Amino acid sequence: MINNLKKYFRVWYLLTVNSFAISLTSKESAFIFVLGKFIRLIFFLVFLITLVTHTKTLQGYTLSQTIFFYLTFNLLDTGTQLFLREVYRFRPLVVSGNFDLILLKPSSPLFRILAGGADPLDLLVLIILLFGLVAFFILYGVTSPLSYFLYFLLLANGFLIGVAFHILVAGIGVITTEIDHTIMIYRDLSSLGRVPIDVYREPLRFLITFIIPVGIMMSFPAKAFLGLLTWPTVFITLSLGILALLFSLSFWKFSLRKYTSASS
């Protein structure tokens, strides 16, 4: 088990080094991409500040709390993109039949297509976000260790749900060769979490909490930190995270059985 973990860590490390080298081949281009991501982050923040300054609160949340939800959303969104970027490059492998070469290798194909190329450009954005988060923690003044524990626990749970979504998209890609729009549909759905999900009306709120759990993924860590989640809700949230992962893994196995290697 330990040896296996060491092997996968080594593979991930080598693939990440390669991916970083490719991304940083053109430093000007890398700079422009990071700048673009940063501008996108700032633009929506300006919108949120303008909005909540005008309306005083957003469904009862103050400006700093709303920004905290936005930071948490970006942390998860950027984190999943950083580690799972390879899924965005999976379609050509299926269409060309080159996925066969990955299936033949003595390692998990799922690991390879999920984590086969971390994105350094997202890493830079993530560092900026972490600074923002630390600033919020200092300014907001919550000192309870339990709040921090629950926040990071549900953040990890959110990442798990993000992994589950990516596995599901990869599985759909194996069966149908359609990935590009499906992954962007996931991104669009998850963007509902840029603001606290409480602002949405029913039945949308129920849908994005329990059916497609982007609400649990994006909003619940911040809600837990602010002391707005009950213990039963925390347990249900963690259970849904594990269930989502198990479901996506079984769907992935199913999709592999349907793979026809058509173009190879």
Add this chain to the structure above:
Amino acid sequence: MKKYYLIILSTIDEYIAYVLNFVMWRVRVILRLLVVYFLWSAIFSGNKTVFGYQQNEILTYILLTPLISSLITGSKSDIGSEIHQGNLANYLLRPLSVFKYWLTKDLADKLLNITFSIIELSVLVLLLKPDLYWQSNLQNLFLFTLSLVLSLILYFFLNNSLGFLAFWTADYWGPRFLVLVIQEFLAGGIFPLDILPRPLFIFSLVTPFPYLSYFPLSIYLGKHDLIFTMAGIGITCFWIFFFYQLSFWLWRRGLRKFSAEGR
């Protein structure tokens, strides 16, 4: 004329060759619309007016945005990639104008886009039954239509100018991504730009982006007086002239450098 008609047909065929891909693309368009729609519906719960906008004005703005985008910015053509992969050589050898070829493909894209957008929007309006704003002033409707046509031309030349960067660099996607990010925000796709702090709003108006979506929609909603509207149309004409000149300048210079690398 027949060859351009055939280009339209083949472009539509390209789109529907991968049916699921096409369906998912349309699902995405609807989803993006719903995300913004529900966000604004939530903001208006408990508020009759926000930033000087009535709820029916904002919802009309939000629902018309994808329709306008599908007409103006809704184009899948990737000139940069054609140049980068050397495919441009194929078009240069054909007995047709490359610019007209791209324009025809662009129009085919938009024809398909607008047809589906109208159908989807009609279904959504029937399902969601939002209170919409209907403009009846003929002068506003005329200026709205004029602004749409100008925006269409502006985006064509802006998009070409960005694509032509591929003559000089393989990393043409970087600047394009940056412009896309700025365009997404400053075109007013998520919210009307006049809700921004005044200096930011004024700054946005000197860039070409508001004229791709916000400006035509604000004319439709009757948000500006005639002087402001005419000034906006003047700025749009300036940007059209600028990007027209720029794109032809880049095209002429680029062709001298083009070596059909990759073919």
